[in-house]
Amino acid sequence: MLKGEKIELRAVTKEDLKNQYKWRNDEAFANLAAGSDSFQYNNTPLEMMEAFYEKNLMTVSVQEGCVFSVYTLTDGKHIGKCDYRDVNLVTRTATIGLSIGERDYWDGGYGSDIIRTLVRHLFNSMNLRRIQLDTWSGNKRAIRAYEKCGFEVEGRLRENEYVDGAYYDTIVMGLLRSRVL
Template sequence: MITGEKVQLRPVSLDDYKRTYHWRNDEETARLEAGTGFFHLSNVPLEEIEEDYEKSIIKLDKREAGEFSIYILEEIPEYIGGIGYRELNMIARRCTVGIGIGHKEYWGKGYGTDAMKVLIRFLYRTMNLERIQLDTWSGNTRAIHSYEKCGFEVEGRLRNHSYIDGKYYDTIIMGLLREDFQCE
């Protein structure tokens, strides 16, 4: 387990994965997390989520990707979302990260920012990476602000790349170099 100021990152359990059922079937939560992928990542039956756990978590090759559950650091820890890395390239020492806080009660309170900082520290210290990147859609302003608080900078914009709720949005590409990360 990896601990920050507000959260702890833990291995993903089947129970955690099953709890995403409610978040993935909540339109607002699913849209913010999935963006253009909303149509195939939402309205998912519980059986499909359980099947996906085997493929996406149990059989995950840690040399290519990693997933963690986010728990709040309280007297009674509570699962509030997930975070992970993918597209790991150990030659170039880089990866892509992603996060989702599904529990709406914890939105806008710094839990996602803390979880991202914890993951970044882990990736730089433990895996000796040089670069971390991510992408999101331009309408997800709360996420963009959180990423900027972690030190990510906008490096690119793919115009009209995401189509969400009948409207086109840009995809925002953000990056963070090891030397620019201030919270080590």
């Protein structure tokens, strides 16, 4: 388990999938979490998520990455998930992502704590030197949280996302170990 100031990152359990199923089928959450891929993200049967869990989450490879469930420290509530993936051991880089499904925990600093906790683990325990992520330009809450944690915009793919009938840019952000240590 990895502990932050407000959250704890734990291994995903089969029980956690029930909450993830609920969140993924919340259209507003799916749009924020997946952008133009939300049509694939929501309406996913629980059985499909369980099959994915059995096939992929039960065997963890450092290079493939890892998915964590996010729990609050105060009340032990499961509020979201985060992951790292696309680890390159030569360039010492990885890609991260996160989502908070419980709306009561939005705008409370939980996202920033998730990012800091995951980044600290990747930089200090795995000796990575660069972490990147991407989101869509309409997800202002996520962009603010990433910038608050030191991520900088490194690129923009213009009109690369299509959410709720409008085009948005894909925002690529990165964080260098040398900027935070």
